[in-house]
Amino acid sequence: MQQHQNDPLEGIFSNALRRKRNIISNRDALRSDYVPEHLPFRTQQLTTIGQLLSPILSSSRPSNLLVYGKTGTGKTAVTRYVTSRLAAKCESSKIPASFVYCNTKMAGTEYRVLSELASGIGLKVPFTGLAVSEVLSRIQAYMKEKGLHTVLVMDEIDFLVRSFGDDLLYDLTSSSDKIAPGFLSLIGISNDLQFKEELGARVLSRLSEEELVFPPYSATELKTILVERAGLAFNSGAYNEEAINLCAALSGSEHGDARRAVDLLRIASEVAEREGAEQLEEKHVRIALQKIDQDRVSEALKTLPLHAKLVLLATMKAEDDSSLKASSGAVYERYCALCTKSGLDPLTTRRVSGLLTELDTLGLVSATVVNYGRYGRTKKITPQISHAVVEQALSSDDYLKHLIVS
DNA sequence: CCTCCACAGGAAGCGCAGGAGT
DNA sequence: ACTCCTGCGCTTCCTGTGGAGG
Numbered sequence: 001m002q003q004h005q006n007d008p009l010e011g012i013f014s015n016a017l018r019r020k021r022n023i024i025s026n027r028d029a030l031r032s033d034y035v036p037e038h039l040p041f042r043t044q045q046l047t048t049i050g051q052l053l054s055p056i057l058s059s060s061r062p063s064n065l066l067v068y069g070k071t072g073t074g075k076t077a078v079t080r081y082v083t084s085r086l087a088a089k090c091e092s093s094k095i096p097a098s099f100v101y102c103n104t105k106m107a108g109t110e111y112r113v114l115s116e117l118a119s120g121i122g123l124k125v126p127f128t129g130l131a132v133s134e135v136l137s138r139i140q141a142y143m144k145e146k147g148l149h150t151v152l153v154m155d156e157i158d159f160l161v162r163s164f165g166d167d168l169l170y171d172l173t174s175s176s177d178k179i180a181p182g183f184l185s186l187i188g189i190s191n192d193l194q195f196k197e198e199l200g201a202r203v204l205s206r207l208s209e210e211e212l213v214f215p216p217y218s219a220t221e222l223k224t225i226l227v228e229r230a231g232l233a234f235n236s237g238a239y240n241e242e243a244i245n246l247c248a249a250l251s252g253s254e255h256g257d258a259r260r261a262v263d264l265l266r267i268a269s270e271v272a273e274r275e276g277a278e279q280l281e282e283k284h285v286r287i288a289l290q291k292i293d294q295d296r297v298s299e300a301l302k303t304l305p306l307h308a309k310l311v312l313l314a315t316m317k318a319e320d321d322s323s324l325k326a327s328s329g330a331v332y333e334r335y336c337a338l339c340t341k342s343g344l345d346p347l348t349t350r351r352v353s354g355l356l357t358e359l360d361t362l363g364l365v366s367a368t369v370v371n372y373g374r375y376g377r378t379k380k381i382t383p384q385i386s387h388a389v390v391e392q393a394l395s396s397d398d399y400l401k402h403l404i405v406s
Numbered sequence: 407c408c409t410c411c412a413c414a415g416g417a418a419g420c421g422c423a424g425g426a427g428t
Numbered sequence: 429a430c431t432c433c434t435g436c437g438c439t440t441c442c443t444g445t446g447g448a449g450g
């Protein structure tokens with residue numbers, strides 16, 4: 001019993017015990033891929049997509065559709081909702097239709113996009129080994145044979161086009177005669193409003209038979225959405241309104257991104273639970289915001305290439321040592337010292353200069369060019385993040401551990 | 407007015423890894 | 429299994445630059 005003070009688990013358990021009720025009752029409702037039953041402020045988009053797809057119920061081909069909107073505006077949720085409802089309707093009316101959802105960025109390659117389409121319509125294809133064109137023609141043959149009506153939703157379609165060009169889209173949109181009496185409709189979802197310009201004219205005219213834009217949510221709309229989600233996810237009375245308002249305000253000020261707002265709400269509620277609080281309050285939201293920022297930074301740090309990390313360490317050391325000037329020359333000196341200490345060959349000044357500008361664009365340091373006249377021209381470099389965060393993030397790296405300690 | 411510092415940053419090329427075509 | 433191609437990280441070489449001090 002007297003070991004409570006030293007036992008980290010005991011604190012957690014007793015906190016959980018002391019709490020009369022949990023804050024969260026349905027954790028899933030706060031996940032970013034959760035599709036709610038009710039989608040506020042999207043009725044217009046909902047009905048448009050519904051109308052567009054409804055011809056499938058009378059066995060004629062719906063037009064292809066392009067959906068635009070920034071991240072977190074509900075594009076994916078609305079499309080998935082409509083297709084799932086329609087799928088249920090087709091099922092109950094015995095109409096042979098399939099709706100396939102594919103995130104092309106997750107899939108990663110043209111081949112895997114096609115194999116998702118294939119498995120979505122019930123056709124087995126090997127994981128690998130076939131040419132892309134072979135998979136495509138198998139799919140077409142299969143659809144022709146079965147007379148399948150298919151709607152393919154391609155999420156983050158801009159990624160597909162940017163990495164592999166629009167050939168696949170061309171093949172898919174122009175295959176109607178090869179698969180008759182079946183047909184294939186495409187719904188492309190893109191975050192990038194300029195995406196259209198990257199498409200060739202031949203694909204563009206076919207793919208964007210219809211277009212739909214999702215505007216960002218306003219702060220008040222975000223609030224309504226959050227209140228609704230909170231109602232689903234939390235036990236009644238386990239949150240106060242100010243906390244929700246703050247969530248909406250903090251994430252709405254940027255681009256009306258509902259996903260970020262919900263993420264913030266989820267993390268805030270986890271903070272509150274860990275604290276053993278009975279209610280989600282504003283302070284938890286503020287902590288969560290900090291945590292998100294910090295996670296973002298330390299994540300960026302971890303994925304940095306080794307030498308970029310060394311350069312970053314060097315800038316911190318240069319700032320410590322010299323009183324004022326962290327010139328690129330000074331940074332390069334510390335950097336070389338760090339390299340010899342860990343038995344690495346240092347890179348050239350040119351490259352380090354490039355790495356510094358990269359760190360600058362990442363927002364990890366700030367680098368501005370200054371002129372000291374006779375005494376040359378250099379970049380003045382100051383770290384933009386605290387030593388503690390850097391050290392914590394880099395201490396997981398075997399190469400760098402001993403450099404930080406010394 | 408010229409000089410010259412201490413770099414910035416563009417251009418070109420090199421070696422390597424991984425992916426596609428055969 | 430092999431070539432070919434491409435992208436990437438890096439180096440080498442280079443020209444450019446604002447202003448303090450002569």
